[in-house]
Amino acid sequence: MVPAIAFIGCEERQELIADITAELKRRGYKIGLLKEEKLPEEPLTPLEVSAVARLSFGRLFLEQEVDNENFDFLINRIFDGYDLVIADGFAHIDRLPKLEVLKKGLYEKSLKGKVSGLLASISDYPVINGKNFSLENIKEIASFIEEHLIKTTRKDISAVLFVNGRRIPLKRYVRETLAGVIEGFISRLKMTENAREILIKVRI
Missing domain, CATH: 3.40.50.300 (P-loop containing nucleotide triphosphate hydrolases)
Structure with missing residues (x-):
């Protein structure tokens, strides 16, 4: 953010x-x-x-x-x-x-x-x-x-969520959980060493 x-x-x-x-x-x-x-x-x-x-x-x-x-x-x-x-x-x-x-x-x-x-x-x-x-x-x-x-x-901010261009407010626990899940998944992929910022875009 x-x-x-x-x-x-x-x-x-x-x-x-x-x-x-x-x-x-x-x-x-x-x-x-x-x-x-x-x-x-x-x-x-x-x-x-x-x-x-x-x-x-x-x-x-x-x-x-x-x-x-x-x-x-x-x-x-x-x-x-x-x-x-x-x-x-x-x-x-x-x-x-x-x-x-x-x-x-x-x-x-x-x-x-x-x-x-x-x-x-x-x-x-x-x-x-x-x-x-x-x-x-x-x-x-x-x-x-x-x-x-x-x-x-x-x-304070570990994860930010936007849906259709609108920022969705997240409580601290949700931010930290979301960031932890994504970081844990990304860390198992190649060429992701020393990652400081992760950007994910999902089209449904």
Whole structure:
């Protein structure tokens, strides 16, 4: 499972995201960035399709329909092997943990109580309602993300189950049992020595 956190609020949050990404990379983590963009309303192709991929000069651009149900699946498929995904935007995604960026005179209206998963605010002025970080304290923000998302996910999740693109919640006992059964089966196969991560896809 690849953990993700969204930065929402003030539109001028890109510099903060860049600084936090750089700090986490200095700590040895592999970071992915997912940016919310407003696409043109005209259809992508004359066909009624749900996804379009464009390959140009060694870069792959994927345009795909996404909703709350398959957002986790999409992150894990695109950013497999990453330690964290930083999402720029996506306030409407329910299960996505979020940090809101507030700036005096630019964006002071907190979304606390209006969006789900809001962990804290980051601002250039004191915010009394809830946990608050200073915009200048990059290392403290990075440590918060590291402790609450990266390290927690590494320690807590041994198996993740997706069915039809939707993540199915599993209790700890079920996760550990499922991981143990699969690991025991795979370990008896050739060329599976020192396996750290196993991905199985079943089509019924």
